[in-house]
Amino acid sequence: MYSYTAFGLVFHSELELPSLPSGGDAAADVTITLGEINKQGLDELPVVKPFYHVGDDILWLHIPEVAKFLVEGGRAITVQPEPQAELSTVRLFLLGSALGALLHQRNNLVLHSNAVCVEGGCILVMGASGQGKSTLAAALHLAGHQVLTDDISVVTPDLLVQPGYPQIKLWEDSADRLKINTAQLSLVREPLKKYIYPLNADQFCNQPQPVKAMYILHTSPEGKFDVELLRGMNKLNPLRFNTYRSNYLEGLGLQAKQLSLLAKLAGNTPIKRLYRPEAGFEIERLVQLIKDDVATLGA
Amino acid sequence: MDQANIYWLASYPKSGNTWTRAFIANLREDSDCPVPLNEIKTGAIASSKAWIERGLGFDVSELTIEELESLRPAAYLQLANKMTRINFHKTHDAYSFVSNGVPLFPTDVTRGALYIVRNPLDVAVSFSHHMGTSVDKAIRVMEDPEAGLAKGVKSYHEQARMRLMTWSGHVDSWLSAISIKRHISRYEDMRSNPLVAFTKIANFLELPSTEEKIARAIAHCDLRTLQAMERKGLFYEKPFKAERFFRKGQVGDWQTALSTKQVDRIIGKHGQMMEVLGYLNKAGSPDVLPLPQSPLWQAGESL
Numbered sequence: 001m002y003s004y005t006a007f008g009l010v011f012h013s014e015l016e017l018p019s020l021p022s023g024g025d026a027a028a029d030v031t032i033t034l035g036e037i038n039k040q041g042l043d044e045l046p047v048v049k050p051f052y053h054v055g056d057d058i059l060w061l062h063i064p065e066v067a068k069f070l071v072e073g074g075r076a077i078t079v080q081p082e083p084q085a086e087l088s089t090v091r092l093f094l095l096g097s098a099l100g101a102l103l104h105q106r107n108n109l110v111l112h113s114n115a116v117c118v119e120g121g122c123i124l125v126m127g128a129s130g131q132g133k134s135t136l137a138a139a140l141h142l143a144g145h146q147v148l149t150d151d152i153s154v155v156t157p158d159l160l161v162q163p164g165y166p167q168i169k170l171w172e173d174s175a176d177r178l179k180i181n182t183a184q185l186s187l188v189r190e191p192l193k194k195y196i197y198p199l200n201a202d203q204f205c206n207q208p209q210p211v212k213a214m215y216i217l218h219t220s221p222e223g224k225f226d227v228e229l230l231r232g233m234n235k236l237n238p239l240r241f242n243t244y245r246s247n248y249l250e251g252l253g254l255q256a257k258q259l260s261l262l263a264k265l266a267g268n269t270p271i272k273r274l275y276r277p278e279a280g281f282e283i284e285r286l287v288q289l290i291k292d293d294v295a296t297l298g299a
Numbered sequence: 300m301d302q303a304n305i306y307w308l309a310s311y312p313k314s315g316n317t318w319t320r321a322f323i324a325n326l327r328e329d330s331d332c333p334v335p336l337n338e339i340k341t342g343a344i345a346s347s348k349a350w351i352e353r354g355l356g357f358d359v360s361e362l363t364i365e366e367l368e369s370l371r372p373a374a375y376l377q378l379a380n381k382m383t384r385i386n387f388h389k390t391h392d393a394y395s396f397v398s399n400g401v402p403l404f405p406t407d408v409t410r411g412a413l414y415i416v417r418n419p420l421d422v423a424v425s426f427s428h429h430m431g432t433s434v435d436k437a438i439r440v441m442e443d444p445e446a447g448l449a450k451g452v453k454s455y456h457e458q459a460r461m462r463l464m465t466w467s468g469h470v471d472s473w474l475s476a477i478s479i480k481r482h483i484s485r486y487e488d489m490r491s492n493p494l495v496a497f498t499k500i501a502n503f504l505e506l507p508s509t510e511e512k513i514a515r516a517i518a519h520c521d522l523r524t525l526q527a528m529e530r531k532g533l534f535y536e537k538p539f540k541a542e543r544f545f546r547k548g549q550v551g552d553w554q555t556a557l558s559t560k561q562v563d564r565i566i567g568k569h570g571q572m573m574e575v576l577g578y579l580n581k582a583g584s585p586d587v588l589p590l591p592q593s594p595l596w597q598a599g600e601s602l
Contacts, residue, residue: 049356049377050373050376050377051356051357051373052356052357061356061357063357064366064369064370092361093358096358096361097357128349129348129349129360129455129457130360130454130455130456130457171453171454171455172453172454173453173454174454188361189361189363191363192361192363192452193452193453194361221533221535221537245356245357247353247356248356278539279539
């Protein structure tokens, strides 16, 4: 068994997870085991779809030709790799959709978002895939900010963002724009030209942080840079829209709890839309826009 | 459970798909004013990863092109199951089969497919402007059996890879899709005889088809109206490199825009399909307005 830590939890895992920092000797919050999943009763769960079945505290997920996962009670994941599946691919979905489900089961908010440290806490930058979140996280890292998490942000009920694990995943185009040399970097997954950019201990923030502000990253076809403050009820929908794997929530019976936690988070925190031009990258300008906005936040 | 809830609106790029969707949006809206450009919403484009991901229920951003393609039929089955009314979804994909021989567009979910086709001579010109490249490049893309959109691996694409095949291959693939109900509409007929052409489209798609409603919808998506709207504000479907989305829309633009060599090359490669569609006369020369006596339409309207 390997011991790891991420998102404020200690994992004991039969599967090696090289991206995650060591959990030391601490007792496990979550166990990850390899083995055959007992399908009994899974077909009678309230939500049954071709690739996932969900019930109260239990989720079964099937990624074709990769693996099946059983995620139980926020405490255990059983991984059944398909024959011929590459372990690196199994890991990808374990740390993605399966872990997302587990974190939901533990009553956290799980958002499609990165989290980067600023004075007094952290900012979250969320948005749909391909909008530029990781590129921005990398740019803020290069500008001297510590990174808490790249892909998924986990907010615990005490409204703290938990540290993820010390890496940023970057497409080749983004790495080129940021002048990051990919020659020594591993690929996330052949043949996609997406790289794992590791962060060292100085570059990664391993302490939970309060949220100072949240941004939703949008591309602007008109070619504008802009920041737009959201107010009142308008704050909630972007958070719901950017909830990771929100399709699992209904089956898990968690929608009401989620909404209540989202409302609590939204109530306390400025949420703004951040627009960047669709073409003509100008990442430095975007970084400056954020820095300027964060400076207005106060302590 | 009847899942046949989707009409696919299929075409090779630059063949009139957006114009057709503008017509559908205006027909459904049935209002005094034209539907604004950026509100022409039929359904998500078939290759939209966000839409496919909704159907599957797990992250697709790190799947390979081939893996994603083989999962698209299952995604559409799931999505169609949840539909409570008829949906229209655009596609530029050729009608093809995924790795295990299953059609990309499952027969069970397909209520029908409207296929819009345009003279490849005009398509080449329009495509080159749209891509911001030379006409020769556009012609080469139209000849490439491996041609596709959104197929690079160096950055994230919002869409799954769309197989185009060659222009002829694309048309042939939809003409040969005999397991689904299809209606073929020629861009040139939609321009020269809109009331007839668009009434056939409305009927096929089970949309309101009174002459009055159709005429009004046609007026609201008249090219000059669309161009005027685009001049007032950006149309989000315009690619960055293109100057405008609604450029000329002119039947026969190829006569001034293509050299003799380019015309000969296109006819050389696509002549057979052009003949089937009525884009070559009996002498084998291109006609500005396709003859209405095309063999395809003598066989019957709906296929």
